[in-house]
Amino acid sequence: MNHQFELPGSYKKWTYGLIVAGVVALLYGFIAFHPFASPGHEVSSTRFWAVLLQNSVYWLLVVNASMFFICVTTMAMGGWQVALRRVPEAISSVVPILGVITFVVLMAIVWGGRTDIYPWLDKAAVANDHILFGKRKFLSPEFFTIWSGITIFLWWLLGKKMRSLSLKTDEQGTMDYETGKKWVWNNTVFASLFAVVFTLTVASTIPWIWLMSLDPHWYSTMYSWYTFASTFVAGVSLIALFIIYLKNKGQLEYVTDEHLHDIGKFMFAFSVFWTYLWFSQYMLIWYSNQPEETKYFIQRIGTATKAGPFSTIFFVNLIINFLCPLLILMKRGAKRNWTLMTVMAGLIIFGHWLDFYQMVMPGTMHDKAELGLFEFGVPCLFIGLIMWGAGRYISGHSLLAKNHPFLKESMIHHT
Amino acid sequence: MAGGIKKFVVGCFDDEKVLFPAVKNVRKAGYKIHDVYTPFPVHGLDHAIGMRETSIHTAGFIYAITGTTTALTSISWIFTKDWPLNIGGKPHFALPAWIPITFELTVLFSAIGMVLTFCYLCQMAPFVKKHHFHPRATDDLFVMAIECTDKTNDAEVQAFLTQAGASEVNVQHAETGWWIGRYDREQKLYKEPKAIN
Numbered sequence: 001m002n003h004q005f006e007l008p009g010s011y012k013k014w015t016y017g018l019i020v021a022g023v024v025a026l027l028y029g030f031i032a033f034h035p036f037a038s039p040g041h042e043v044s045s046t047r048f049w050a051v052l053l054q055n056s057v058y059w060l061l062v063v064n065a066s067m068f069f070i071c072v073t074t075m076a077m078g079g080w081q082v083a084l085r086r087v088p089e090a091i092s093s094v095v096p097i098l099g100v101i102t103f104v105v106l107m108a109i110v111w112g113g114r115t116d117i118y119p120w121l122d123k124a125a126v127a128n129d130h131i132l133f134g135k136r137k138f139l140s141p142e143f144f145t146i147w148s149g150i151t152i153f154l155w156w157l158l159g160k161k162m163r164s165l166s167l168k169t170d171e172q173g174t175m176d177y178e179t180g181k182k183w184v185w186n187n188t189v190f191a192s193l194f195a196v197v198f199t200l201t202v203a204s205t206i207p208w209i210w211l212m213s214l215d216p217h218w219y220s221t222m223y224s225w226y227t228f229a230s231t232f233v234a235g236v237s238l239i240a241l242f243i244i245y246l247k248n249k250g251q252l253e254y255v256t257d258e259h260l261h262d263i264g265k266f267m268f269a270f271s272v273f274w275t276y277l278w279f280s281q282y283m284l285i286w287y288s289n290q291p292e293e294t295k296y297f298i299q300r301i302g303t304a305t306k307a308g309p310f311s312t313i314f315f316v317n318l319i320i321n322f323l324c325p326l327l328i329l330m331k332r333g334a335k336r337n338w339t340l341m342t343v344m345a346g347l348i349i350f351g352h353w354l355d356f357y358q359m360v361m362p363g364t365m366h367d368k369a370e371l372g373l374f375e376f377g378v379p380c381l382f383i384g385l386i387m388w389g390a391g392r393y394i395s396g397h398s399l400l401a402k403n404h405p406f407l408k409e410s411m412i413h414h415t
Numbered sequence: 416m417a418g419g420i421k422k423f424v425v426g427c428f429d430d431e432k433v434l435f436p437a438v439k440n441v442r443k444a445g446y447k448i449h450d451v452y453t454p455f456p457v458h459g460l461d462h463a464i465g466m467r468e469t470s471i472h473t474a475g476f477i478y479a480i481t482g483t484t485t486a487l488t489s490i491s492w493i494f495t496k497d498w499p500l501n502i503g504g505k506p507h508f509a510l511p512a513w514i515p516i517t518f519e520l521t522v523l524f525s526a527i528g529m530v531l532t533f534c535y536l537c538q539m540a541p542f543v544k545k546h547h548f549h550p551r552a553t554d555d556l557f558v559m560a561i562e563c564t565d566k567t568n569d570a571e572v573q574a575f576l577t578q579a580g581a582s583e584v585n586v587q588h589a590e591t592g593w594w595i596g597r598y599d600r601e602q603k604l605y606k607e608p609k610a611i612n
């Protein structure tokens with residue numbers, strides 16, 4: 001069987017359609033929302049940057065989660081994922097594209113002095129605020145720029161190394177025992193390096209400076225793990241969607257119900273893990289009842305007497321991201337049902353997008369946040385770009401890592 | 416909980432590799448496999464002998480929601496009706512604070528419920544006995560027991576099993592269920608002498 005995949009016309013039509021829709025939304029934002037008006041004057045300019053921040057960070061972390069998926073399964077000496085490994089590789093090849101976009105957006109916010117997005121950019125306010133004054137070295141444009149730059153660069157560099165290690169095997173031919181052992185070791189070393197970088201960025205500092213600093217007085221030790229769990233479960237769902245699509249097109253010969261079942265287990269388990277972190281963050285703050293901590297939740301759900309502007313989204317978020325995956329994906333049959341898995345993967349990706357919405361908007365838009373055409377138009381651009389980048393990788397390389405030493409293990413995988 | 420005494424043809428196999436085709440052939444020939452006893456869990460054997468998918472996870476789910484309901488109803492009754500306490504000015508109906516206990520009871524109910532159900536289905540309990548078709552089934556032999564009806568010609572079944580690769584074949588009358596008591600007392604139940612080496 002030929003493992004080379006030609007992208008069908010409908011795929012390209014959707015890709016360009018989504019990109020065009022996204023660009024139209026963006027242009028509309030540029031014209032109608034006055035993005036370069038000075039902060040505080042017009043709410044719509046805040047809306048423009050908040051929506052861009054939410055989407056660029058979310059989709060970047062989601063595609064980057066694919067590389068994390070490859071690296072953890074590699075480090076665990078996993079064999080089952082080899083038959084589908086090219087799919088997360090393809091998705092992770094979008095990291096440089098979205099990385100550059102995110103970097104540009106962040107730089108425009110930080111160096112454009114958007115104090116409505118990041119209040120710590122206001123030098124005068126920081127000097128009079130002893131909490132922010134204590135954080136001034138960490139929450140400074142210089143540190144922000146350097147660390148964001150290094151982070152995105154390292155994700156790209158190590159991701160590229162992992163992909164090229166995998167692609168090189170296509171030309172080498174079947175490996176003998178010694179070569180295979182060396183190759184696996186090499187792969188493990190770079191996977192571990194990526195995991196270390198990932199821990200220092202996604203699992204700690206990056207969510208602090210990119211998202212948590214929207215409310216600079218507030219802090220939570222759960223926040224980065226929460227962000228990680230959110231994007232990882234959405235990332236695995238994205239992998240599932242691509243696998244189902246390619247399988248429907250008659251590709252991925254060796255991917256069976258068993259592999260989808262394991263992907264489904266990841267979706268189920270990390271949905272529960274996300275909830276665990278969500279609840280741990282919520283309950284500790286609710287229980288200890290410190291004013292500087294509860295502020296974060298009062299902004300969202302309000303108080304006992306007055307509901308906050310985000311209370312609906314706050315609970316819908318829990319239903320979509322916890323109750324639905326828990327109850328629907330629990331059964332073995334559900335994880336082997338390709339239609340149901342498609343629906344659930346789409347729902348989870350949307351649910352965590354909504355989660356990011358309620359992470360970004362209350363701190364920036366306060367009670368004036370909207371969920372209109374602009375909010376739904378901008379993600380079209382990002383989805384289109386992901387489809388474009390992943391599609392380029394999928395059609396450019398063999399969909400089967402046919403010389404991977406663990407391929408046999410994946411072919412006979414049985415859950 | 417005795418299930419009554421039945422007649423079985425028992426075939427012992429030395430090797431997994433011989434066992435699988437034998438299971439297949441026995442089923443194809445139309446004999447009813449009572450059970451296959453193996454020294455270790457054999458992957459895929461449950462499918463080969465045609466056992467249905469277990470329902471223990473469904474039972475587990477039911478136990479779990481029982482646990483959830485128990486926790487939520489009892490805590491809410493205690494803290495709002497029976498003995499309301501002011502704890503740090505929190506509302507009496509303090510749902511977030513109850514979630515950890517609810518979670519623990521959910522896990523506890525499902526875990527204990529599933530273990531007990533599993534033991535019941537496998538007919539295992541303290542002081543309870545079950546017939547052993549061959550003592551080496553817990554050591555190194557794969558033991559297949561074929562249930563006989565009135566019409567079964569046991570000589571024919573024995574010949575069939577020998578031909579399928581069984582290293583040892585015999586006929587046993589055995590209690591199918593479990594009972595409380597001692598093995599030796601049970602021996603007297605058999606009409607024919609029982610083959611235990």
